[in-house]
Every structure is written in C-alpha cells, then in structure tokens.
Amino acid sequence: MATSATTSAAPQRPEAPLTGDERTQLNGFLDYLRATVVWKSSGLTDEQASRSLVPSKLTTIAGLVQHLTYVEQYWFSVVFDGIEDPWKEVLKTDPDAEFRVAADSSIEQIIADYQAECQRSREVAAKRDLADEVPFRDKGTVNLRFVLAHLVEETGRHAGHLDLLRELIDGVTGE
Numbered sequence: 001m002a003t004s005a006t007t008s009a010a011p012q013r014p015e016a017p018l019t020g021d022e023r024t025q026l027n028g029f030l031d032y033l034r035a036t037v038v039w040k041s042s043g044l045t046d047e048q049a050s051r052s053l054v055p056s057k058l059t060t061i062a063g064l065v066q067h068l069t070y071v072e073q074y075w076f077s078v079v080f081d082g083i084e085d086p087w088k089e090v091l092k093t094d095p096d097a098e099f100r101v102a103a104d105s106s107i108e109q110i111i112a113d114y115q116a117e118c119q120r121s122r123e124v125a126a127k128r129d130l131a132d133e134v135p136f137r138d139k140g141t142v143n144l145r146f147v148l149a150h151l152v153e154e155t156g157r158h159a160g161h162l163d164l165l166r167e168l169i170d171g172v173t174g175e
Contacts, residue, residue: 011039011174023130026148027122033155034118040162041065041111044169049107053168061165062110063099064158069114070098071154075147076121080134121151 013035016028041049041061049062070087078085090097105113128144136142166172 011035013039022145023148026130026145026152027125029152030148030155033152033159034114036159037065037068037155037162038111038115039174040159040166040172041107041114044107044166046106048169049110051169053165058096058099059161059165060099061162061169062105062107064162064165065107065110065114066105067098068155068158069110069117071151072114072117072121075151076124077117079136079142080128080132080144080147081124082134 014028014031016032017024020028044061046062049065050060052060074085074087077083087098094100125144125148130145130148131143133141133143163173
C-alpha cells in the first residue's frame with residue numbers, strides 16, 4: 001500500500017506533560033489523543049473516510065470521528081453544561097445514529113465539527129473543578145475527574161481503531 005504524502009509528515013500534536021497536577025496531565029493526554037484523531041482522519045477523500053473495512057458497518061473513519069464528536073458533546077455540554085441532548089430522540093430509535101450520520105457529510109466538515117466540539121469541551125471543563133459533581137441519569141452524580149478520565153479512555157480506544165483503519169486505507173501508520 002502506498003503511504004499518503006499528506007499525512008505521512010509528523011503530526012502536529014501537543015505532547016502530554018510528563019509532570020504537572022492532575023488536571024494538567026488529564027487535559028494534556030486528552031488533547032494529545034484529540035489531535036491524534038484529527039491526524040488519523042485528515043488527508044482522506046470522503047469515500048475513503050466512509051469506507052467500511054471491517055465486518056462492523058459502523059466502523060468507518062468518518063463514523064468514528066462523528067461518534068467522538070457526540071461523546072464530547074454529551075459529556076461536557078449535556079452532562080456538565082446542562083444543554084438539552086440534541087441526539088436524545090434520534091438515539092431512541094437508532095442507538096448507533098451518530099456513526100451513520102457521518103455518511104452525509106464531508107470528512108473535512110466532520111473533522112471541523114469535532115475540533116469545534118473539543119474546544120467547547122475545553123471551555124466547559126475550564127469553568128469547573130475536578131471534584132465538581134453534577135446529577136447523572138439515575139446513577140447519582142458524576143464528577144469532572146471521571147469525565148476527563150473517561151474521555152481519555154474513549155478517545156484513546158477509538159484513536160487505535162482509526163490507526164488500524166487508516167493503515168488499511170492507504171498504509172499510513174504511526175503512533
């Protein structure tokens with residue numbers, strides 16, 4: 001497989017800090033992973049980004065980035081900032097809708113939406129302490145520390161999926 005010259009260059013990602021307080025390190029790892037998602041998704045055609053390469057038809061680059069956009073929006077804007085969940089009704093009838101809606105958008109737009117949502121998430125998190133708790137479903141409360149740790153896990157897991165899909169599409173590899 002040929003490696004795409006567009007994305008074979010070193011990615012522009014912030015390094016996660018080796019030292020610092022808990023917030024600095026959680027935010028640092030999350031921003032590193034967010035930048036990895038953008039790197040792994042950039043430089044593709046819309047067809048490549050929407051190509052299904054594994055048995056799960058939901059696992060496309062475009063679908064994964066759209067899913068991560070929803071995850072950012074849900075945890076920070078809906079859970080912590082209290083906005084109404086714009087996906088609530090759609091997800092009742094199609095629990096995987098956020099993976100499918102990406103098929104109707106360009107990969108550039110999906111990436112731009114993801115970056116904008118990540119910026120909103122940073123702004124919401126910056127207004128809160130790690131120990132701040134908000135009501136969460138019928139489970140009681142959740143704090144910002146949990147949400148940041150969860151987003152590191154979720155974004156890291158899907159960055160790994162993106163890494164494998166990208167290699168299958170055009171041979172681009174990297175950490």
